[in-house]
């Protein structure tokens with residue numbers, strides 16, 4: 001495999017697979033109701049996994065602790081993880097250090113410890129401002145918990161905060177969606193992520209839907225909510241920089257941008273995925289006891305069965321797929337630099353489709369850049385599938 005991208009600064013993702021309880025729609029690798037003892041054993045294993053990386057050459061300029069619900073952990077565990085990251089990786093002087101937090105689990109003392117540990121960006125899982133919808137979704141928090149968390153977060157000096165919202169939820173009207181977004185925008189978070197509810201196999205929502213016990217909003221309703229959301233966010237001064245993400249100027253997520261910019265990232269923790277130019281994509285085992293046991297035995301917890309040899313063409317497809325998620329789209333000059341070959345020669349068979357999408361107003365091609373239009377985002381799966 002030849003990827004000519006300069007080895008710059010990499011990201012580090014840390015997975016925390018614990019939640020207060022499972023939300024009805026959640027397909028993430030996380031478990032509700034684990035004891036503090038289990039959480040501490042897991043963090044010990046995580047710290048040891050970080051030690052396996054001692055001596056890595058790449059510098060780390062973003063750390064993202066996600067889950068699950070990282071704020072469920074005793075706060076000293078977050079501190080221990082970040083200390084271990086700094087001891088074993090070359091962390092740059094001004095890293096972005098993000099932590100996902102759930103409103104039900106935050107306290108002022110936890111926030112003080114996060115600050116001390118170097119966390120400088122929080123991601124608050126609000127999902128909705130409507131209590132009825134939050135109950136329906138199986139969320140552990142209510143709107144009052146979110147407001148109280150918001151107050152504490154600002155009071156403790158966090159000035160780079162994302163709020164996660166969901167739309168396309170059964171029972172959510174256009175008005176309810178707009179009202180949630182409006183309430184969030186009044187708080188002026190630096191970043192807003194907004195996702196359409198996806199039915200993940202194996203979840204209670206999926207089973208209910210399959211059993212005919214749940215109606216989803218129509219595609220038209222879902223798309224109306226999405227576009228109205230973008231309209232409101234843009235009007236409030238946010239830059240719509242990625243399909244599901246908007247930020248105030250200067251606050252785009254540096255860590256998540258690595259995924260969309262085909263940059264390297266390490267990943268530690270249960271089921272965590274990493275991407276290195278020389279090693280490709282690797283995934284850790286996703287069985288909790290196996291993960292802890294492997295590490296105690298001094299073994300890397302990589303899931304060998306999940307390893308797939310990826311060809312250069314696979315990587316090109318991933319590059320295109322992720323680049324098209326960005327509003328700035330794909331830079332064909334960068335593609336050529338990275339892969340040593342012209343985008344237009346690799347994808348010459350797709351150029352007819354590209355022209356058609358352009359005529360339909362779904363794609364625009366400008367100065368060596370190819371990007372989805374806002375209308376094109378609604379057909380993004382179909383368009384991206386041309387390249388993979």
Ligand code: SF4
Nearest residue numbers: 019022023026067068
């Ligand atoms: S809090 Fe997040 S990770 Fe945990 S169950 Fe709910 S959606 Fe899943």
